[in-house]
Amino acid sequence: MSLPSWFDGEDAPATPELHTCIHCGLCLTACPTYRTLKVEPDSPRGRLYLMRGLAEGRIAPSDPLVGHLDRCLDCRACETVCPAGVPYSRLLEATRGQLSRRWRSASPLRMLGHWVLRSVLPHAGRVALAADALRLGQARPLAALLETPLAQRLLPRFARQGLAMTPKLKPRRERALESVAPRLPKGARMEINALALVFHPTGSPKGHVAFHTSCVMPAMFPEQNHESVRLMVLAGLRVTVPRAQSCCGALQAHAGLRREAKALGAANARAFAGEYDFVVSNSAGCGAALREAGHLLHESADAVAAEQLSGRTRDVAEVLAHFNLPVAAVPLHAAGDMSRPLRVTYHDACHLAHAQRVREAPRRLLRALPGVELIPLPNADWCCGSAGVYNLTHPDMADAQLAGKLDSVESVSPDVVVASNPGCLLHMRRGAAARGLKPRFVHLVELLGEAFPPPAGRA
Numbered sequence: 001m002s003l004p005s006w007f008d009g010e011d012a013p014a015t016p017e018l019h020t021c022i023h024c025g026l027c028l029t030a031c032p033t034y035r036t037l038k039v040e041p042d043s044p045r046g047r048l049y050l051m052r053g054l055a056e057g058r059i060a061p062s063d064p065l066v067g068h069l070d071r072c073l074d075c076r077a078c079e080t081v082c083p084a085g086v087p088y089s090r091l092l093e094a095t096r097g098q099l100s101r102r103w104r105s106a107s108p109l110r111m112l113g114h115w116v117l118r119s120v121l122p123h124a125g126r127v128a129l130a131a132d133a134l135r136l137g138q139a140r141p142l143a144a145l146l147e148t149p150l151a152q153r154l155l156p157r158f159a160r161q162g163l164a165m166t167p168k169l170k171p172r173r174e175r176a177l178e179s180v181a182p183r184l185p186k187g188a189r190m191e192i193n194a195l196a197l198v199f200h201p202t203g204s205p206k207g208h209v210a211f212h213t214s215c216v217m218p219a220m221f222p223e224q225n226h227e228s229v230r231l232m233v234l235a236g237l238r239v240t241v242p243r244a245q246s247c248c249g250a251l252q253a254h255a256g257l258r259r260e261a262k263a264l265g266a267a268n269a270r271a272f273a274g275e276y277d278f279v280v281s282n283s284a285g286c287g288a289a290l291r292e293a294g295h296l297l298h299e300s301a302d303a304v305a306a307e308q309l310s311g312r313t314r315d316v317a318e319v320l321a322h323f324n325l326p327v328a329a330v331p332l333h334a335a336g337d338m339s340r341p342l343r344v345t346y347h348d349a350c351h352l353a354h355a356q357r358v359r360e361a362p363r364r365l366l367r368a369l370p371g372v373e374l375i376p377l378p379n380a381d382w383c384c385g386s387a388g389v390y391n392l393t394h395p396d397m398a399d400a401q402l403a404g405k406l407d408s409v410e411s412v413s414p415d416v417v418v419a420s421n422p423g424c425l426l427h428m429r430r431g432a433a434a435r436g437l438k439p440r441f442v443h444l445v446e447l448l449g450e451a452f453p454p455p456a457g458r459a
């Protein structure tokens with residue numbers, strides 16, 4: 001007689017998908033937590049076994065079981081190597097959704113995290129306000145106060161780590177995407193209307209794309225959004241930035257907040273329903289979430305629009321490689337040595353390489369830059385440990401992955417490390433600074449932007 005499943009009927013992991021694992025174990029050494037801990041329940045195969053135990057009613061949630069599932073970085077390296085095509089991340093996130101609704105204890109940290117995910121990130125105005133407040137905290141005398149030994153002792157570790165990683169924030173007028181207008185190529189122009197910001201290229205557009213700005217990029221990494229838009233305009237594209245767009249829902253989905261992730265996915269499906277060739281993201285995690293919208297919403301009223309959004313989402317590297325930047329670029333060279341090429345290495349963000357299967361386009365763009373020597377990074381697609389907010393919730397495991405990544409970086413002595421995910425960059429920059437490493441850690445569009453600077457007089 002079969003036992004009743006622990007899962008209820010709302011959005012449970014699909015039984016046929018839970019049975020796709022053939023227990024071959026090829027995923028074990030691809031998994032960062034298994035490489036570190038060497039125990040089966042902290043491997044993809046072990047976690048799938050736990051999920052199946054819940055589905056078949058053989059086991060019930062417990063602190064150790066949830067610990068194993070929580071330790072997963074959702075990096076999806078296991079999906080890349082799995083010969084059976086197990087949709088691991090979908091199963092994990094559906095399981096986390098059930099646990100989040102029906103089992104979780106309400107610790108203060110979890111409540112704070114869920115409040116941020118539910119009540120701050122989906123609202124651009126609140127994210128901007130939070131950035132303003134953080135900016136005040138970065139100014140003296142508050143910054144000096146936060147750095148005192150007493151404050152460092154009193155602050156919880158996640159807060160210390162979060163503050164240490166936060167980049168220097170800019171004032172609002174400099175963060176605004178509109179501020180890129182003076183740096184656009186000659187003949188290009190910006191149009192502001194009630195529904196969108198629209199950037200028109202010089203001459204007839206080669207294509208029309210919509211740009212997803214993400215929720216935190218406009219506040220934390222505005223220059224990466226500015227450069228993404230400027231480079232796409234330089235490539236001859238009309239770029240529309242719809243005002244109705246929303247946070248991608250990736251962090252909510254990773255945390256098991258399925259209803260919230262679906263609501264955000266539906267909002268984006270409607271916001272990006274126009275006549276665009278592609279919907280472009282420059283953040284690996286956001287791009288992966290937008291590509292997943294079709295699956296997430298397949299039973300909803302927005303299923304068709306969500307499927308269309310999934311099918312049209314591209315990373316900015318794919319779009320720039322597809323439409324081509326102009327041939328002439330400013331040669332790059334090592335700082336202080338015009339005769340030496342710039343040694344660049346590329347880190348594959350998990351949600352770009354494993355989730356979106358984008359590996360070649362960024363490398364092709366880098367190889368085409370005059371003066372750049374692209375050197376392979378050992379284990380380039382191993383997770384750096386950032387993984388959304390994982391580096392705050394699981395700092396020891398995150399630091400173990402970071403140490404391996406920085407060892408790889410040190411082994412090839414680059415001038416620049418390029419990645420296409422802001423979370424990876426912040427995490428690696430913090431670790432590199434602590435080690436005293438010299439390389440710069442930059443987003444792909446930042447390095448491309450250096451090779452294609454604004455025309456003279458428009459910087």
Ligand code: SF4
Pocket residue numbers: 030031032033034043044047071072073074075076077078079088
């Ligand atoms: S998603 Fe990453 S951390 Fe999680 S089981 Fe797969 S390989 Fe391991």
Ligand code: SF4
Pocket residue numbers: 020021022023024025026027028044045048078081082083084085086
């Ligand atoms: S590689 Fe795929 S099929 Fe093999 S054990 Fe891992 S998840 Fe299962």
